[in-house]
Amino acid sequence: MKNRVKLGRIKKDLTQAQLAKRVGATRQTIGLIEKGDYNPSLQLCIAIAKELGQTLDELFWEVS
C-alpha cells in the first residue's frame, strides 16, 4: 500500500527508530510500511498518524 508516512516522518524530523519507539513497533516494521511492503493494522495506522500530527487520509489515502 502506497503511503506518505516517510514524508510525514521527515517533516516531523524523526528517524525511523524514533517513530518506531513512539508507536511501539520496530524500526524494520516502520521501514516496511514506508516502502509499502507491509499493511499495518488500523491501530498502528492511528498511532503513527497521531505521532506525526496528521490524519489517516493524509497519510494513507491513495490519490491517483
Add this chain to the structure above:
Amino acid sequence: MKTWLSLFLPTDEYKRQKLLLFIAEGGVLLVLAQFLSLIIGPFESSLVPIISIGIFVFYVTFRYIISGMEYTEVATQSDYKKERKNIVMKSLGFGVIFTGLNFLVQGEGFLIIEPIIMGLLATLFFFLFNWLSLKQSFNKNRELMDE
C-alpha cells in the same frame, strides 16, 4: 487478536503476524506428515510423532531465520559487527553449558571425546543459525533504512 499464544509472540505486529503464519504453515505440514504416515505406514509407533514434531520445529525455525526479522535494529556495518561479536560470545557460552550438561548425563564408561564433539557441533550450529539470521536481518534492514 486475543489468543493464549500471544504470551509467546513478539509485541511488534509485523513480527507477530509473520510468526503466526509460520506456525500455521508448520501446523499444516505436521498434519500432512501424520496423514502421509497413515497412508504409507505402518511405522514404528514412536517414530511418527518424533518426525512430525521435527518437521514442525525445523520448518518454523528455518522460516524465522531466513525471514530476517530477528535483528530488527541492525542496519549499519558497525551494528552488524557488534551483533556478530555478541553471537560469537553467546555461542561460546552455549557451547560450554551444552558440553557440561552432556558430560553430566553420560553413563559410566563413556568416551571423553563424545560429549566434546557433540558440544563443538552444537556450538557450530548455534553460531551458524544465529549468524544466518543476523545476515538476513542486516540485508533486509539495509534496504529499508533511511537514505
